[in-house]
Each structure stands twice: as C-alpha cells, then as structure tokens.
Amino acid sequence: MLRSEKWYGYLFISPMVLGFAAFLLGPILTAFFMSFTNWSLFKETSYIGFDNYKTAFTNDPVFWETVGNTLYFSAGLVPLNLLLALGLALLLKNKLPGIGFFRTAIFTPVVTSLVVWAIVFKYIFATDAGMVNQLLEMIGVQGPAWLYNMDLAMPVVIVVSVLKNVGLNMVIFLAALHDVPKMYYEAAELDGATRWNVLTKVTLPLISPSVFLALMLTLIGSLKVFGQIYVMTGGGPGTSTYVLVYYIYQQAFKLYEFGYASAIAFILFFIVLALTLVQWSVRKRWVHHEQ
Amino acid sequence: MKKASMLLTAVLLIVSMLAGCASNAGSNGGAGNNGGNNGAGTATENPGKDSEAQKPVKLKFSMWGNDAHKAMYDGLIAEFKTEYPHIDVEIINIPFADYQQKLSIMLASKTGPDVGWLAERMIPQFMDSGQLVDIASSVQGDADYKFDDVFPSTLELFTSGEKVYGIPFSTPPMLVYYNKTLFQEKGLKTPSELYAEGNWNYEQYLQAAKAITDHSKGIYGVRLIRDWKNWSDALLPIIWSHGAELFSADGKSFTLNTAEGQAALQIYNDLIFKDGAHPKPGDEITFDTGKLGMYTDRYSYVSKTREIKDFEWDIAPMPEGMNGRGTTLGYAGYSVFDTEHPEEAMAFLKFISNETSMGKTSAFFVPSRKSVLESDVFMKAAPQPSPESIQVAVLDQMSDAKIAPGHPNWQQIDVKVQTLLDYLYTQSESVEEVLKRMEAEVNPLLNK
Numbered sequence: 001m002l003r004s005e006k007w008y009g010y011l012f013i014s015p016m017v018l019g020f021a022a023f024l025l026g027p028i029l030t031a032f033f034m035s036f037t038n039w040s041l042f043k044e045t046s047y048i049g050f051d052n053y054k055t056a057f058t059n060d061p062v063f064w065e066t067v068g069n070t071l072y073f074s075a076g077l078v079p080l081n082l083l084l085a086l087g088l089a090l091l092l093k094n095k096l097p098g099i100g101f102f103r104t105a106i107f108t109p110v111v112t113s114l115v116v117w118a119i120v121f122k123y124i125f126a127t128d129a130g131m132v133n134q135l136l137e138m139i140g141v142q143g144p145a146w147l148y149n150m151d152l153a154m155p156v157v158i159v160v161s162v163l164k165n166v167g168l169n170m171v172i173f174l175a176a177l178h179d180v181p182k183m184y185y186e187a188a189e190l191d192g193a194t195r196w197n198v199l200t201k202v203t204l205p206l207i208s209p210s211v212f213l214a215l216m217l218t219l220i221g222s223l224k225v226f227g228q229i230y231v232m233t234g235g236g237p238g239t240s241t242y243v244l245v246y247y248i249y250q251q252a253f254k255l256y257e258f259g260y261a262s263a264i265a266f267i268l269f270f271i272v273l274a275l276t277l278v279q280w281s282v283r284k285r286w287v288h289h290e291q
Numbered sequence: 292m293k294k295a296s297m298l299l300t301a302v303l304l305i306v307s308m309l310a311g312c313a314s315n316a317g318s319n320g321g322a323g324n325n326g327g328n329n330g331a332g333t334a335t336e337n338p339g340k341d342s343e344a345q346k347p348v349k350l351k352f353s354m355w356g357n358d359a360h361k362a363m364y365d366g367l368i369a370e371f372k373t374e375y376p377h378i379d380v381e382i383i384n385i386p387f388a389d390y391q392q393k394l395s396i397m398l399a400s401k402t403g404p405d406v407g408w409l410a411e412r413m414i415p416q417f418m419d420s421g422q423l424v425d426i427a428s429s430v431q432g433d434a435d436y437k438f439d440d441v442f443p444s445t446l447e448l449f450t451s452g453e454k455v456y457g458i459p460f461s462t463p464p465m466l467v468y469y470n471k472t473l474f475q476e477k478g479l480k481t482p483s484e485l486y487a488e489g490n491w492n493y494e495q496y497l498q499a500a501k502a503i504t505d506h507s508k509g510i511y512g513v514r515l516i517r518d519w520k521n522w523s524d525a526l527l528p529i530i531w532s533h534g535a536e537l538f539s540a541d542g543k544s545f546t547l548n549t550a551e552g553q554a555a556l557q558i559y560n561d562l563i564f565k566d567g568a569h570p571k572p573g574d575e576i577t578f579d580t581g582k583l584g585m586y587t588d589r590y591s592y593v594s595k596t597r598e599i600k601d602f603e604w605d606i607a608p609m610p611e612g613m614n615g616r617g618t619t620l621g622y623a624g625y626s627v628f629d630t631e632h633p634e635e636a637m638a639f640l641k642f643i644s645n646e647t648s649m650g651k652t653s654a655f656f657v658p659s660r661k662s663v664l665e666s667d668v669f670m671k672a673a674p675q676p677s678p679e680s681i682q683v684a685v686l687d688q689m690s691d692a693k694i695a696p697g698h699p700n701w702q703q704i705d706v707k708v709q710t711l712l713d714y715l716y717t718q719s720e721s722v723e724e725v726l727k728r729m730e731a732e733v734n735p736l737l738n739k
C-alpha cells in the first residue's frame with residue numbers, strides 16, 4: 001500500500017521533473033561547463049579552467065562597471081517600487097466608487113508586453129520630439145537629453161521599470177491588507193492611535209510576510225533586468241546602463257564569446273543565490289507574523 | 292477502480308510527454324546529422340543530381356528588406372517555382388541591425404538559411420570562417436548566366452583567388468535626398484542646381500542646413516544618420532570627403548585620430564549641438580515626415596521616398612569636401628551558405644541574379660550588371676526620381692564611389708566605436724578626446 005502510493009507520487013511529479021531536467025537542468029549544467037572553456041564562434045574550443053572568472057574579476061573594467069550599474073538599478077528600483085506599491089495599495093484598498101477602474105489601470109502595465117512598454121517610453125523620453133520635453137517646453141523649460149545623458153539614462157530606466165511593475169506588488173499588498181482583521185483597527189482606534197501609529201504598529205507587522213515576498217521577488221527580478229535596457233538604451237550612453245544580463249547577451253550574441261558569457265552568467269547566479277540565502281537567514285527578524 | 296483510472300491517467304500523461312520529447316529529439320537529431328554530413332556531402336552530391344532532382348526541397352532565403360522588397364521577392368520566387376517545381380523557397384526577414392549576429396548564430400547552430408543577402412562588412416567574417424560556398428564553377432560554366440556582364444569591380448569582395456563566394460545585386464551610392472518644397476520656400480538653390488553649377492560643396496551644404504532649420508516648426512536642415520546605432524554608414528562619406536580614413540590600408544591600425552578625422556567629426560558634432568541643424572541623438576525624425584531639409588542615405592531608400600505625397604523631393608550627389616565627395620558605395624550580394632542543398636541553393640542564387648531578375652530588383656537596387664545598369668529598366672523603373680537625377684546622383688558617382696572597409700572582427704569594432712561615440716552624443720567629451728579613446732581601444736581589436 002505504502003509502496004504503491006510512493007510510486008503514484010513519483011509518477012505525478014515525473015512530467016515536471018523530466019521537463020525540468022531536459023529543458024532547465026541540462027542547459028544550466030552545460031552552461032556551467034561552458035564557463036570553463038574559451039568557446040567562441042570562430043575559435044577551437046579548449047578547457048581554460050578558471051581563466052574566464054579571473055578575467056572578469058581582475059582584467060575587465062567593464063565587468064565591474066556592469067556590476068555597479070546592476071546594483072545601482074536594484075538600489076533605485078526596489079525601494080521605489082515597494083514604497084509606491086504600498087502607498088497605492090493603501091490608497092486603493094478602500095471601497096470607493098470606481099475603485100475597480102483605478103486598480104485595473106495600475107495593474108494593466110504588468111500584463112503589457114515589456115518591449116512595447118519600453119518602446120513607448122523611449123519615444124516619450126526622446127530628446128527634442130519626446131512628449132516629456134515637449135511638455136517642458138510649453139512651460140518654457142529646455143528638457144535634457146534623457147536617454148543621452150550619462151547621469152540620467154539609468155534613473156529614467158528605473159522609473160520606467162517601476163511604472164511597469166508596481167501593479168504586481170500593489171496587488172500582493174492589497175490582498176494582504178484585506179486579510180488584516182478589522183478588530184485590530186477598532187482596538188487601535190479605541191486606544192487613540194494616530195494614523196501613523198496604526199500603519200507602523202498594526203498594518204506593517206501584519207502584512208510583513210507579503211512585504212518580504214514582494215521584496216525578494218522584486219530584488220531578484222531587478223538583478224535580471226534586460227528588456228527595457230536593450231530597447232531603451234542598448235547599454236548606452238557609453239557603458240552607463242550596462243547591466244549583467246545585457247553584458248551577458250552582448251558577450252555571447254554580439255561578440256560570440258560564449259565561454260566568457262557563461263562565466264558571467266554564473267557569477268550572476270551566485271550573486272542571486274547569496275542574496276537569497278541572506279534574505280532567508282534574516283527572515284525571522286523581519287517577519288513578525290506568519291501562519 | 293478509482294486507483295486504476297488514476298494510474299492509467301498518470302501513465303498516459305507520461306507516455307504522451309515522452310512521446311513528445313522523443314519526436315522532438317528525433318527531428319533535432321536528424322537536423323544535426325544532416326548538418327554534420329553536409330560538409331562531406333557537398334562534394335559527393337553532384338553525381339546524384341538528376342536522381343535527386345525531383346525530391347522536394349525547401350530552401351530558406353534570408354534578407355533585411357522592407358515589405359516592398361519582400362513582395363518583389365515573393366514574385367520572383369513564384370517564377371522560380373515554375374522552372375523548378377520541386378523547390379520551395381521561404382523568406383526569412385531579419386532587421387539589418389541584428390542581421391550579422393543572428394546569421395552567425397544560426398549558421399553555427401546549423402539552422403541557418405541556404406541562400407541570403409550579405410553586406411560588405413559581413414563578408415570577411417563569413418568568408419574567413421568558411422561558411423560560404425564557392426559558386427565559381429556554377430556561374431562561370433553557364434553561358435546563359437552571362438557572368439561576364441557583372442562589373443568585375445563589384446565582385447572583388449566576394450573573390451578569393453579562383454573562388455567566387457557570391458554575386459552582388461545592389462551597389463547603391465550614398466546620396467542626398469532633399470525636400471525641394473522646403474528649399475523653394477526659403478528661396479534657396481537646390482543641391483541639384485548647385486551641383487550643376489559646380490558649387491555643391493560642404494560649405495553650401497552646411498549653409499543650406501542652417502538656413503532651413505526652423506525649430507518653431509520642428510524642422511531640421513539635415514540628417515546624416517538613419518539609425519543612431521549605425522555610425523559607419525552615416526559618417527564614412529564625411530570622413531572620406533575630408534581626407535580621413537577609418538583603418539590603415541593593411542587593416543591593422545585605426546587611423547581616424549588625425550586632424551582630418553577631427554575636422555570631419557567636428558562638423559557632425561557642431562551640426563547637432565552648436566547649430567541645432569541636425570536632430571539630437573535619440574530623436575527619430577524621418578525624411579518622409581517633411582521635417583528634414585536634407586537626408587543622406589543609399590539609393591535603396593527610394594522605396595520609401597516614392598511613397599511621399601505631401602511635398603516634392605529629389606536626389607543629388609554628396610557634397611564635395613577637400614578630398615572629393617567621399618561617396619560610399621553600399622554593397623549587398625547573394626551568397627550560398629553552408630547548406631545541405633548546395634545545388635538547389637545555387638540554382639536559386641543564379642535565378643535571382645540573372646539579367647531578367649536583376650532588372651526587376653533594380654527598381655530598388657542599383658544593379659551590378661552592366662546590361663541592366665545602362666538600360667531603361669533601371670532608369671525608368673518608377674516615375675521618381677527622374678532619369679536625369681538618377682544619371683547625376685547615381686550613375687555619374689559610381690566610378691569615384693568606394694565600398695566601406697570591412698574587417699573579420701567588425702562586430703567588436705562596431706560595438707566599441709558605437710559605445711565611444713556616445714561620449715560625443717552626451718557631450719561628455721570633446722571630439723579630440725573621443726578620437727583618442729577610439730584609437731586606444733579599437734587598435735587592439737584590429738590585431739586580435
């Protein structure tokens with residue numbers, strides 16, 4: 001009896017496991033081995049040990065710039081996204097007439113194609129003919145070249161990315177806010193708590209599992225940013241918006257250095273792994289309430 | 292009972308999935324095997340040609356054309372099919388900016404097209420890596436094909452010793468499209484008139500550009516660049532006309548960091564940032580909107596300008612600098628790639644590049660066959676531009692026009708120069724500083 005149930009279990013998970021092994025695990029392992037070779041489209045491939053990793057860490061200034069840019073992107077995107085999502089969720093949690101429209105409006109970008117979104121914003125932020133600068137001109141301000149300015153391109157991409165994805169976190173927060181029992185708010189009101197106190201002492205602790213979930217998803221997602229960079233800036237101007245995934249793409253598919261690109265991909269993998277481990281270990285301290 | 296049906300469902304699910312995998316793996320494996328055989332197969336396939344002739348074959352033909360070009364090739368393919376009923380041809384259209392990289396990856400993974408377009412800058416890479424098929428015996432041995440009709444100068448890029456790796460079909464010189472209506476509104480002499488007087492030089496060009504610029508109407512005098520990521524097509528004419536060169540003759544050093552190179556880039560820089568006569572980096576204003584006075588592009592751009600209804604336009608040669616007009620010759624040819632069907636692919640290549648077909652493609656492309664170039668088919672392909680303008684701006688410029696330099700390492704050089712040009716586009720560095728950096732960072736790539 002027990003034995004046969006065990007086999008049912010394996011049978012039922014086998015499609016997923018087989019699919020995972022064939023289409024994910026296999027390529028991942030292959031890429032791992034590739035990262036120890038100098039595989040390039042036009043050269044004989046040979047095993048070169050850790051040379052790719054050594055090159056990245058000691059002999060490739062662009063790599064470090066890329067790491068810095070990736071962290072800059074995450075450091076800008078994550079707090080902005082979470083704060084905005086929380087603010088919107090708090091605004092939109094009340095049952096007001098027409099609230100469904102606003103919720104839909106903010107969630108729509110999430111299900112829009114990223115490429116379309118990025119192309120539209122590329123035009124909005126165009127230098128002279130762009131909508132933003134046209135509006136600025138109406139009030140007599142000469143707008144900057146948003147995407148052709150070393151210091152502005154990255155913030156623009158961050159803002160565009162936040163607007164695209166803020167709806168997802170908002171929905172997570174909305175669901176969590178609706179799960180907070182009403183009685184705590186009543187109790188807080190009776191005790192004369194200010195709105196700020198209610199937010200920091202009641203709401204936030206009670207939705208902390210969702211905040212944690214949103215934080216993790218957003219942070220890991222932000223390290224993997226590619227589409228908006230590829231469409232809006234192409235890594236430019238200069239190397240100011242090179243991020244890790246864009247650099248991997250460029251090394252592999254523009255410069256045909258597959259071995260080196262695989263090595264950088266694995267460096268990214270270990271960064272994400274390390275962050276995830278850190279987050280799980282401090283989880284207990286952040287999350288006060290969990291079922 | 293319940294258990295039994297559950298077990299059955301589970302088993303069925305897995306079996307169907309495995310079957311799915313197996314059939315996939317089977318077809319992939321097959322393609323891989325064919326790909327593997329193909330190197331050896333090429334040589335031995337000739338004797339079996341007749342017996343295999345009726346076997347249905349599907350060819351893939353890659354290009355970076357627009358809809359008008361694709362419609363024309365659809366027509367040619369239909370004609371080809373009447374002659375070779377067993378060969379099907381499928382068009383793969385890849386945007387120009389991604390073409391070289393995508394083709395490289397496709398050919399490396401044995402999923403590439405059988406025949407396709409190649410531009411001058413792509414040819415060294417694919418020839419070096421041995422991915423082009425030698426078609427010399429096929430084109431030279433066929434009297435009907437009239438191989439001698441193709442201008443020998445246009446074949447140089449494709450030739451290595453006795454071997455011929457492709458046939459050019461388009462050698463369009465760079466020229467100036469101008470908005471005649473805007474010139475007339477401002478009471479300016481048009482580039483064609485100035486050329487006829489012998490005064491069409493950079494001084495006049497810059498003057499006209501500044502005169503036409505009208506920011507209140509969003510009108511710019513001039514635009515050199517089609518795509519902000521395609522610097523080489525845009526800047527080579529101005530570089531050459533000022534006496535500068537990109538690479539040394541042996542292709543081993545970067546030679547733009549000279550007084551001449553600086554002067555050329557400075558003009559471009561000033562047009563954008565000092566005079567405001569050129570759209571700023573990232574702005575996508577096209578000639579057909581009527582907001583550009585002059586626009587430099589290849590002759591093949593006429594497929595777009597012919598659709599213009601709102602204003603009058605014409606074409607003129609490039610303006611003259613201290614070292615000639617620096618007219619670049621665009622270049623595109625057909626090649627047969629490393630394929631399982633070299634015979635059929637060669638037959639298709641010969642069909643689309645024969646005299647009749649080239650007459651048809653000459654509606655968009657400046658033909659490389661003497662008989663077509665000098666015929667009415669090309670000169671009177673469409674009402675506009677007029678045969679006189681074509682004579683002046685295209686035919687008369689061909690003898691002095693040069694093909695842009697290529698390099699086996701072009702992709703890396705291209706990325707590097709583009710990245711460094713951004714320092715100019717953002718005005719973070721001066722022309723001298725950018726050129727100095729280019730010299731330092733491009734040189735190592737040339738000798739890799």
